[in-house]
Amino acid sequence: VKKRTKLVKKIRYIPQETARRLSLYLRSLRRLGHQGVDVASSEEITRFLNISPAQFRKDLSYFGGFGKRGVGYGVKVLRKEIEKILGTDVIWKIALVGVGKLGSALLGYPGFVEFNLQIVTAFDNDLGKIGKTWEGIKIEDISRVKDIIKKNEIKIAILSVPAEAAQKLSKELVNCGVKAILNFAPINLVLPKNIFVSNVDMASELESLVYKLKRS
């Protein structure tokens, strides 16, 4: 068993569930930092997360131990280490495509900034929106998407457009050099295999809750 553990440590890939927990720890450490806490115990860090301190220590052990037994974890140091592991120690520029109701909310969503994820440009095809500024971001004409994304070397896009427009726009984004898309449109995007897509379908999540409720 011991040998196996060592093997795991060497593998660079973090299981998705672990990565998700790391991002929860990160938010907790940020919150503690804002509160002026310098050193925190595993109990304090996991307090609002409903993750056990034991799980937390186990997750960190993958990356070599941090913190000292009985002393606790340096909030700032651990935050920076986890950021390095997750790749959010540098600022990532994001393009938002589609500034409808959901898109506008995403422009002001504070959750992204916490991860150094910065929406730096936004696009729409609505003449009533183009040229206006929302949450500090000027809304650009969708026809300028190629110029702006290439010039700014943006690799990540958030797609919040109607289903009918999503496939075509996603292809265009990929042609401009975008490598990862967070897709809110209720369709399965078909893109080259080296492009990472993550789907967020809130209505479908809610609808599947209804389905479970109805069955129970």
Place this chain on the structure above:
Amino acid sequence: VKKRTKLVKKIRYIPQETARRLSLYLRSLRRLGHQGVDVASSEEITRFLNISPAQFRKDLSYFGGFGKRGVGYGVKVLRKEIEKILGTDVIWKIALVGVGKLGSALLGYPGFVEFNLQIVTAFDNDLGKIGKTWEGIKIEDISRVKDIIKKNEIKIAILSVPAEAAQKLSKELVNCGVKAILNFAPINLVLPKNIFVSNVDMASELESLVYKLKRS
């Protein structure tokens, strides 16, 4: 093989992926209905979804055949059948808890109404918001949550509050009779096993894209 297929048909449980596709078909059928289309082929129904017509026909076969070969599917009839399967043939009342930036956007999100998911009441603890109306919904004082949810027999809640408040509020909701929660707060809620929880963590989704990008 044939016997096996028959067995599957009898099982009531739909795999999550099938349920997700059904909800995509539903949206497609709605769109076609709005466009005045009465009868549609499997190609037309799956057009913007990037799901193959063969997959579509296979999914429907679970529930007994709809549509006629060479004729197509009655848009309205099929929509109603899928709604029945998914449980969204009746209106589901939803309570929104937390009317921050994200919560406000969810109040106006058109995607929910498509599934007969209706936000009928919203709660916040911000005195500046309580009593105001947003997207036709009056924002109530969070202290009235018990009264209002019980009175309206609401079984589903959307939770869009800060992490620190989420666990306590979710317990309160469950005590009022809520059975399913769509959780946007970045924590793992700990609730009785008979409560259905679905987590939507947009920042974490984006952050995991960054992680994949960095590794690639």
